[in-house]
Amino acid sequence: MNIILKIQRYNPGTDERPYFQEYTLEVDPNERLLDALMSVKRYQDGSLGFRKSCAHGVCGSDAMRINGKDRLACKTLIKEVAEQDGATITVEPLRYMPVQRDLIVDQADFFAKYRSVNPFLINDAPVAEKERIQSQEERMRFDDTTNCILCAACYSACPIFAKQPAFIGPAAIVQAFRFLADTRDRGLADRLPALDRPAGVWSCENHFECTRCCPRSILITKRINQTKKMIEKLHAGEGEGS
Ligand code: SF4
Ligand code: SF4
Ligand code: FES
Structure with a gap:
C-alpha cells in the first residue's frame, strides 16, 4: 500500500x-x-x-x-x-x-524529575540473613511498574503540563511507587520533597491519558493514586510501612 x-x-x-x-x-x-x-x-x-x-x-x-x-x-x-x-x-x-x-x-527535564524521586532501593537497616526476603504476593503489588522503559510517552500524553510545566509527571511517580510499594524499601521520607508538593503527586487530576498510552501497560493512574494514599497515611500519623 x-x-x-x-x-x-x-x-x-x-x-x-x-x-x-x-x-x-x-x-x-x-x-x-x-x-x-x-x-x-x-x-x-x-x-x-x-x-x-x-x-x-x-x-x-x-x-x-x-x-x-x-x-x-x-x-x-x-x-x-x-x-x-x-x-x-x-x-x-x-x-x-x-x-x-x-x-x-531534549529529555533533560524528564530525567531530572525521574532522578528527583531517588529511583533506587533505600534501606540502611542491616540485612538479617543473606538477603531481604520478599513473597511473590508482595512483589506483585508493584510488578507492573518494574516494566517502565522511561519512554516518556505518558509525560507527553498528560494534559497537566499545559498549565503546570513543573509537574513531576507520571513516569517519575511510577518510579517512586516502584520502590515505595517494595516491602524492602524505607525511602518514603527521602522521596517526600519531590512527591508531596503542588507540582508533585497532587497535580495529577486522574485524566488517565498516561495509562491509556503506556506501551508497557502499567497501571499508571492507579499507582499515582496509591502513592497519594501512602502520603496521606503518613500525614495521618500512620507512618511508613504501616
Ligand atoms: S509510558 Fe509507561 S513505559 Fe513509558 S515512561 Fe510512562 S510509565 Fe514508563
Ligand atoms: S492520570 Fe492524568 S493527570 Fe494524572 S499523570 Fe496521568 S494523564 Fe496526567
Ligand atoms: S526502538 Fe527501542 S523501544 Fe522502540
Whole structure:
C-alpha cells in the first residue's frame, strides 16, 4: 500500500518555526511505523532526525506522537493506524520537551524529575540473613511498574503540563511507587520533597491519558493514586510501612 508520512520537521539552528514535510512511500501494511521512518531516512531524506535503538519495544527511545497519540514507532503497525485514520499518517515529536531536531526532543527535564524521586532501593537497616526476603504476593503489588522503559510517552500524553510545566509527571511517580510499594524499601521520607508538593503527586487530576498510552501497560493512574494514599497515611500519623 501507499502511505503519506506527514512529519514535523524543525532544526532550531536554521528554521524559524516547525513545519510539516510529506513523504510518499510504498510499504507492507504489516510493517511498523519505525520501518517506514527508516525507509524515508535511507532512501528519501537522510536529514530526517529521530531516535531508535532496539526496534523491539524495550529501550524506549522511539516514542513520538503518531496521529496525535503518544506511542512507540517500533510497536505501531502501519495497518493499525491506516485502518483507523487513513493512509496519511502524521508524526510529531513528544510534547512538553524542547525539540532538538525533527522528532528528537531534549529529555533533560524528564530525567531530572525521574532522578528527583531517588529511583533506587533505600534501606540502611542491616540485612538479617543473606538477603531481604520478599513473597511473590508482595512483589506483585508493584510488578507492573518494574516494566517502565522511561519512554516518556505518558509525560507527553498528560494534559497537566499545559498549565503546570513543573509537574513531576507520571513516569517519575511510577518510579517512586516502584520502590515505595517494595516491602524492602524505607525511602518514603527521602522521596517526600519531590512527591508531596503542588507540582508533585497532587497535580495529577486522574485524566488517565498516561495509562491509556503506556506501551508497557502499567497501571499508571492507579499507582499515582496509591502513592497519594501512602502520603496521606503518613500525614495521618500512620507512618511508613504501616
Ligand atoms: S510509565 Fe509507561 S509510558 Fe510512562 S515512561 Fe514508563 S513505559 Fe513509558
Ligand atoms: S492520570 Fe494524572 S499523570 Fe496521568 S494523564 Fe492524568 S493527570 Fe496526567
Ligand atoms: S526502538 Fe527501542 S523501544 Fe522502540
